[in-house]
Amino acid sequence: MSDHPEAFMKVKDMPEGFQARPGSTVDFKTGDWRSSRPVLDREKCIYCGFCYIYCPDGVYQDQGPEEKYYKADLDFCKGCGVCANECPKKCISMVLEEV
Amino acid sequence: MAKKPIGIEVSLAVAEAVKLCDADVVAAYPITPQTHIVEHLSELVANGELDAAYIPVESEHSAMSSCIGSSAAGARTFTATSSQGLALMNEMIYIAPVLRTPIVLAIANRALSAPINIWNDHSDIMSVRDAGWIAVFAENGQEALDLTIMAFKIGERPDVRLPVSLNIDGFTLSHFIEPIIIPDHEEVQAFLPPNEATVKLDVANPISIGLLANPETYTEIRKATDDILLASKDKVIEVFKEFGKAFGRHYRVIETYRHEDAEIVLVTMGSISETAMTAIDEMREAGEKVGLIRIRLWRPFPVEELKAALVSAKVVAVVDRHMVMGAPNGPVCLEIKSALYDALNPPKVFNFIMGLGGRDVRRVDFKTVVERSKSLVKGGQSSFEIVGVYE
Amino acid sequence: MRSADVPYEKVTAKTFPKGLDTLASGHRACQGCGEVLALRLLLKSLGSEFIAVSATGCMEVCTSTFPQSSWRVPWLHVAFENAAAVASGVESALHVLRKKGKIPNKRIPVVAVAGDGGTADIGLQALSGALERGHRDFIYVCLDNEAYMNTGIQRSSATPFGANTTTSPSGTHSKGQHTWKKNMPAIAAAHGVPYVATASPAFHLDLMNKIRRAAAIEGPAYLHVYAPCPTGWRMKPELAVECSRLVVNSRIFPLYEVIDGHYVINRKVDNPIPVADYLKQQGRFRHLKPEDVELIQARVNLEYENLVKLAGTFPV
Numbered sequence: 001m002s003d004h005p006e007a008f009m010k011v012k013d014m015p016e017g018f019q020a021r022p023g024s025t026v027d028f029k030t031g032d033w034r035s036s037r038p039v040l041d042r043e044k045c046i047y048c049g050f051c052y053i054y055c056p057d058g059v060y061q062d063q064g065p066e067e068k069y070y071k072a073d074l075d076f077c078k079g080c081g082v083c084a085n086e087c088p089k090k091c092i093s094m095v096l097e098e099v
Numbered sequence: 100m101a102k103k104p105i106g107i108e109v110s111l112a113v114a115e116a117v118k119l120c121d122a123d124v125v126a127a128y129p130i131t132p133q134t135h136i137v138e139h140l141s142e143l144v145a146n147g148e149l150d151a152a153y154i155p156v157e158s159e160h161s162a163m164s165s166c167i168g169s170s171a172a173g174a175r176t177f178t179a180t181s182s183q184g185l186a187l188m189n190e191m192i193y194i195a196p197v198l199r200t201p202i203v204l205a206i207a208n209r210a211l212s213a214p215i216n217i218w219n220d221h222s223d224i225m226s227v228r229d230a231g232w233i234a235v236f237a238e239n240g241q242e243a244l245d246l247t248i249m250a251f252k253i254g255e256r257p258d259v260r261l262p263v264s265l266n267i268d269g270f271t272l273s274h275f276i277e278p279i280i281i282p283d284h285e286e287v288q289a290f291l292p293p294n295e296a297t298v299k300l301d302v303a304n305p306i307s308i309g310l311l312a313n314p315e316t317y318t319e320i321r322k323a324t325d326d327i328l329l330a331s332k333d334k335v336i337e338v339f340k341e342f343g344k345a346f347g348r349h350y351r352v353i354e355t356y357r358h359e360d361a362e363i364v365l366v367t368m369g370s371i372s373e374t375a376m377t378a379i380d381e382m383r384e385a386g387e388k389v390g391l392i393r394i395r396l397w398r399p400f401p402v403e404e405l406k407a408a409l410v411s412a413k414v415v416a417v418v419d420r421h422m423v424m425g426a427p428n429g430p431v432c433l434e435i436k437s438a439l440y441d442a443l444n445p446p447k448v449f450n451f452i453m454g455l456g457g458r459d460v461r462r463v464d465f466k467t468v469v470e471r472s473k474s475l476v477k478g479g480q481s482s483f484e485i486v487g488v489y490e
Numbered sequence: 491m492r493s494a495d496v497p498y499e500k501v502t503a504k505t506f507p508k509g510l511d512t513l514a515s516g517h518r519a520c521q522g523c524g525e526v527l528a529l530r531l532l533l534k535s536l537g538s539e540f541i542a543v544s545a546t547g548c549m550e551v552c553t554s555t556f557p558q559s560s561w562r563v564p565w566l567h568v569a570f571e572n573a574a575a576v577a578s579g580v581e582s583a584l585h586v587l588r589k590k591g592k593i594p595n596k597r598i599p600v601v602a603v604a605g606d607g608g609t610a611d612i613g614l615q616a617l618s619g620a621l622e623r624g625h626r627d628f629i630y631v632c633l634d635n636e637a638y639m640n641t642g643i644q645r646s647s648a649t650p651f652g653a654n655t656t657t658s659p660s661g662t663h664s665k666g667q668h669t670w671k672k673n674m675p676a677i678a679a680a681h682g683v684p685y686v687a688t689a690s691p692a693f694h695l696d697l698m699n700k701i702r703r704a705a706a707i708e709g710p711a712y713l714h715v716y717a718p719c720p721t722g723w724r725m726k727p728e729l730a731v732e733c734s735r736l737v738v739n740s741r742i743f744p745l746y747e748v749i750d751g752h753y754v755i756n757r758k759v760d761n762p763i764p765v766a767d768y769l770k771q772q773g774r775f776r777h778l779k780p781e782d783v784e785l786i787q788a789r790v791n792l793e794y795e796n797l798v799k800l801a802g803t804f805p806v
Contacts, residue, residue, distance in 0.1 A: 006314055006315040007315055007316075007318070007319065008315055008316070009315075009319055010319065011319045011322045011323045011326065012323075014319055014320055015557070016199055016260070016297055016298050017197070017198050017199035017260075017298035017308055018197070018310060018312065018316075018320045018323075018556055018557075019298055019306040019307060019308050019310075020306065020307040020554070020556060020558055021306065021307075021557075021558075021559065022305045022306065022307065022514075022559065022562045022563070023559070023560065023561070023562040024514070024557070024558040024559055025514050025515065025516030025517055025553065025559060025560040026515060026516050027516065028516040028518075028555075028558055029516065030515070030516060030517075030518065033521065049506070053506070053531070053694055054527065054691075054694070054731045055527070056519060056522060056523045056524065056526045056527035056530065056730065057515055057519070057526070058513065058514075058515045058530055059515060062508055073515070075515075076515040076516060078521045078522075079521060080521040080522030080720075080727040080728060080730075081522065081726075081728030082527075082727070082728050082730055082731055084728060085729065085731065085732060086731050086732070094728075123586045123587060123590070124579065124582055124583050124586060126578075126579060126582070150586070150589070150590060151586060152582035152583070152585060152586040154578055154579065154582050155623065156575060156578070156619055156623075157615060157616070157618065157619030157622075158615060158616075158619070160571070160572060160575070160616070161572060161574075161575035161615075161616050161619055162575075164568060164569070164575035164576045164578075164579065164616065165575050165576065165579030165582070166579060167566075167568050167576060167579065168543065168566065168568070168575070168576035168577060168578065168579025168580040168581075168583065169579035169580065169582060169583040170579075170583075171579075171580065172541070172579070172580045172583035172584055172587070173587060173592070173593070174582075174583035174586060174587055176579075176583070190569055191568070191569065191572070194568055194569060198566075198568070299564075300564035300565075300566055300580060302538065302539055302541070302563065302564060302598060304564075305538070305561070305562060305563045305564045305565070306559075306564065306565075307554060307559035307561050307564075307565040307566075308565065308566045309554075309566050309567035309568055310554040310555065310556040310557075310567070311550070311551050311555050311556060312555075313555065313556070316556050316557070320556070
């Protein structure tokens with residue numbers, strides 16, 4: 001029995017060798033680290049994919065050859081601004097998040 | 100027809116046992132007095148007698164690291180070391196059990212530096228006694244071979260999956276040529292099932308092993324490992340019984356010798372126990388009511404068995420082979436004392452340290468222990484005494 | 491076959507792997523981390539048929555807080571200094587299990603990932619042992635962010651001259667780091683392994699192809715990857731890729747391969763930008779005086795010339 005506020009997993013429920021499921025950090029949303037978010041001007045976007053390639057957090061998702069752009073998943077975007085800096089058409093702007 | 104023993108060096112017998120168990124990977128670094136084990140293994144691999152990968156690592160730290168990697172990949176894994184080598188492995192020794200890697204490690208027990216000394220005592224294993232390994236001590240060569248085979252079976256059981264250390268006294272056991280029965284490969288095959296890893300690096304099931312645990316989970320992970328280790332005692336006993344059935348040699352977690360009516364009971368581990376038994380025979384002839392308990396399973400510590408065996412004695416004289424600095428008792432004595440503490444009429448427990456750094460343990464030393472214990476009964480003992488120290 | 495002739499499937503702009511990242515989002519790397527970007531691209535390039543071993547460090551900590559993991563391939567972390575030894579054990583085990591028919595008969599690369607401290611300092615012995623033993627399906631990746639960032643920006647032997655770190659601070663009696671960066675790729679190459687390469691995340695196709703080539707070649711491979719750390723370098727987080735480009739274009743971190751002892755410079759820098767342009771983006775160099783920068787420029791010139799000579803003397 002535990003009344004400790006930090007403990008959340010019982011000894012008996014501990015997976016063998018405290019292993020973890022592959023890719024399970026997708027349950028950990030890092031989007032709330034962000035102070036500004038990338039906003040894409042789709043008019044200027046040439047669908048080059050540099051935002052997708054250079055995102056350290058892998059947040060950009062290909063919207064396909066019909067839509068022809070990459071969309072940032074704001075659940076994970078930390079707002080670093082690498083995409084905006086690397087965009088050859090400068091069509092991504094970092095916009096301060098409202099608090 | 101019963102197999103006949105052959106004369107073989109105990110280190111080589113351990114290596115032969117590893118061969119009989121079809122180990123997949125051996126990663127080892129040379130250190131005296133362990134070296135004969137891995138020399139023989141590399142020879143067996145070189146001659147095609149053992150189909151295994153022999154990794155000639157550049158340190159013991161890397162030996163245990165490679166073993167953890169190998170075991171996590173699902174391979175039956177063996178290594179051997181001594182003294183400074185085990186000390187260098189220390190960091191890895193603590194990691195293997197919690198990652199549930201059932202490595203078998205033979206330790207030819209040797210004194211720790213300083214001063215540097217290649218001879219036998221138990222200070223190496225005692226530095227890692229609480230790391231989470233199953234640990235057994237062999238008394239003689241046959242036992243060393245048998246326990247090597249059993250170590251794989253115990254550690255690899257799906258309800259255990261823990262590393263096992265086999266402790267053999269350096270030189271005084273490892274380098275002796277003894278008559279040893281070497282089982283057939285088929286017999287060992289029938290006894291030892293394949294190693295079915297459950298926590299395993301497998302591209303078909305890509306789990307992650309060895310994560311960071313914060314304060315909210317660290318305690319529970321450590322406790323879960325300890326629960327498995329404590330529960331492994333019954334599995335060890337089961338495997339001992341299975342081995343007895345299969346090979347006709349019977350093992351228990353502790354062994355007793357002439358202790359039923361003994362007033363003074365000696366407690367030992369390892370190869371000095373045979374010397375102790377001879378001393379007991381001589382003392383018995385002289386009318387002393389002395390007996391012996393030998394601990395074979397050191398971890399998990401067999402509390403109940405020892406309690407039952409010792410509680411009726413008047414005096415328990417515990418022999419430690421490890422110099423504890425700045426503390427009143429050696430590690431074996433501490434465990435015995437805590438096992439007996441809540442008994443109704445606990446025996447007096449005294450602690451004697453002997454055989455450090457290869458100093459010979461003689462029959463007369465056990466007689467000294469018994470005489471000294473008799474004189475201590477009235478006054479008690481504030482801390483351990485070193486038998487034969489020249490002060 | 492010469493290692494240089496071993497075929498491998500090249501990543502191009504057209505064949506860029508668009509599937510699920512091998513490294514999942516939700517990891518706790520800092521904003522604008524160039525190290526996790528390099529790792530993401532390397533893993534993406536290899537796909538899913540490999541096993542990863544991490545040394546303790548930023549990439550291990552930020553991807554594996556129990557009970558969650560960012561890794562979509564089998565992953566093992568044991569300790570700081572031993573990724574090469576752990577990977578050796580995994581690699582040897584896979585070989586023997588395959589030979590005995592206990593696992594499917596296909597090559598599975600084992601990729602050890604460590605930082606510069608885990609490689610050039612505390613892990614150097616284990617790495618040397620692994621490279622010397624010649625493990626066949628063994629790739630070691632050093633993600634070099636030029637200091638112990640996970641513990642709070644302490645200097646390592648890979649920290650460049652003049653850099654301010656918490657244990658090589660600049661002061662009235664100090665220019666910051668007073669030693670030159672340890673040349674890890676040269677140390678790896680000195681082991682005579684079939685493949686050594688440097689890479690930078692700004693040149694992503696080069697980076698991704700190098701790990702594919704490393705996986706295709708039989709024998710130990712060593713990749714030394716530039717991994718910018720905005721937090722530790724006192725740099726704006728959006729500059730991680732830009733500085734990865736400048737470091738190459740200034741000849742500070744040339745992109746090259748050593749294949750069976752033969753050198754090839756993958757990106758010849760004929761008109762280098764001054765090192766000052768690279769240094770000025772990073773707060774860790776802010777205290778340097780013009781004469782310090784000149785000293786660094788001279789050293790960079792010399793090292794690049796030496797590399798050009800090697801490539802001229804021992805071409806692929």
